[in-house]
Amino acid sequence: AQTVTQSQPEMSVQEAETVTLSCTYDTSESDYYLFWYKQPPSRQMILVIRQEAYKQQNATENRFSVNFQKAAKSFSLKISDSQLGDAAMYFCAYYPLQTGANNLFFGTGTRLTVIP
Amino acid sequence: DGGITQSPKYLFRKEGQNVTLSCEQNLNHDAMYWYRQDPGQGLRLIYYSQIVNDFQKGDIAEGYSVSREKKESFPLTVTSAQKNPTAFYLCASSIDVLAANTGELFFGEGSRLTVL
Numbered sequence: 001a002q003t004v005t006q007s008q009p010e011m012s013v014q015e016a017e018t019v020t021l022s023c024t025y026d027t028s029e030s031d032y033y034l035f036w037y038k039q040p041p042s043r044q045m046i047l048v049i050r051q052e053a054y055k056q057q058n059a060t061e062n063r064f065s066v067n068f069q070k071a072a073k074s075f076s077l078k079i080s081d082s083q084l085g086d087a088a089m090y091f092c093a094y095y096p097l098q099t100g101a102n103n104l105f106f107g108t109g110t111r112l113t114v115i116p
Numbered sequence: 117d118g119g120i121t122q123s124p125k126y127l128f129r130k131e132g133q134n135v136t137l138s139c140e141q142n143l144n145h146d147a148m149y150w151y152r153q154d155p156g157q158g159l160r161l162i163y164y165s166q167i168v169n170d171f172q173k174g175d176i177a178e179g180y181s182v183s184r185e186k187k188e189s190f191p192l193t194v195t196s197a198q199k200n201p202t203a204f205y206l207c208a209s210s211i212d213v214l215a216a217n218t219g220e221l222f223f224g225e226g227s228r229l230t231v232l
Contacts, residue, residue: 004158035219045206045223091158095219103174104221106158 004094006107013082014115020067021077021110023092031097034068034075035104040088048090051075079112087114118143122207122224129194129201129231137192137227139207146212148190149221152176153204162205165190166213194229202231 004025013019025034036048051059051068058066063083067076079086092107120141129135139148147166151159161174165184179198184190190209194201207224210216 009156033219043204043206043226045208045221047219047221050219093158093219095216103161103164104159104216104219106160108156108158 004092004105004107006092006110008110009108010111010113012113012115013079013086015082015084017082018078018080019082019112021079021090021092021112023075023077023107025073025075025092025094025105027073027094027096029096029098033095033097034066035093035095036064036066036075036077037091037093037106038086038088039091039109040085045091049077082114084114084116087112120207120209120222120224122205122227125225125227127227127229129229131231132196134193134195135201135229137194137205137207137229139190139192139224141188141190141207141209141222143209143211143222144187145209145222146187147210147216148184149208149210149216150174150180150182150190150192151206151208153206153226159206162192164213201229204228 032053034051038046038048049061049064063080065078089109089111091109093104095104123138149164150162153159160176162180163182165171171182181193205227208221210221
């Protein structure tokens with residue numbers, strides 16, 4: 001079974017500070033993609049960042065970066081210089097390339113609050 | 117503007133009634149998806165379609181039906197056979213199914229269905 005676990009239902013961060021959202025996943029496969037999606041109050045999901053499992057280098061997108069630990073099956077998201085617009089639900093997701101299930105497996109989400 | 121339009125945003129249904137949720141995209145994407153989102157749970161795939169006149173069941177297809185008569189449209193019918201239909205439904209699209217491998221899913225703003 002492939003599962004994605006986000007153990008932090010809610011997190012908060014002071015504006016301009018840094019916050020890390022955690023995600024672990026369970027898989028027996030070696031080739032896969034990992035993602036962080038953001039769902040703001042408008043409810044429209046937006047891709048934040050993507051990591052290919054075969055790449056050792058951690059992905060970065062401006063203020064967003066990941067800490068990918070393949071052996072530990074851990075994929076955390078770091079948001080630097082947090083802004084009010086970062087407030088949203090964040091979902092970690094996993095895509096297995098080998099089984100080709102054509103399905104993203106999502107975690108249960110972390111609600112991030114940004115305090116002015 | 118290009119994007120995905122879901123309608124209605126809010127829908128109420130009496131038990132025993134079928135209801136159809138609309139999803140239209142003008143992105144010229146081949147693949148379209150329907151996800152269900154429940155509180156405290158990640159997104160779960162209901163159905164997906166790779167091309168016109170073709171669709172495949174996802175993880176929770178029971179009680180749902182879809183059609184793909186046009187490239188830009190992928191309506192979802194929630195039938196009376198769905199035992200717990202109250203949920204938030206998200207439609208998504210990607211250029212093609214392989215593009216989903218890279219996480220490039222574009223989402224609509226969702227439809228909230230409540231069964232009275």
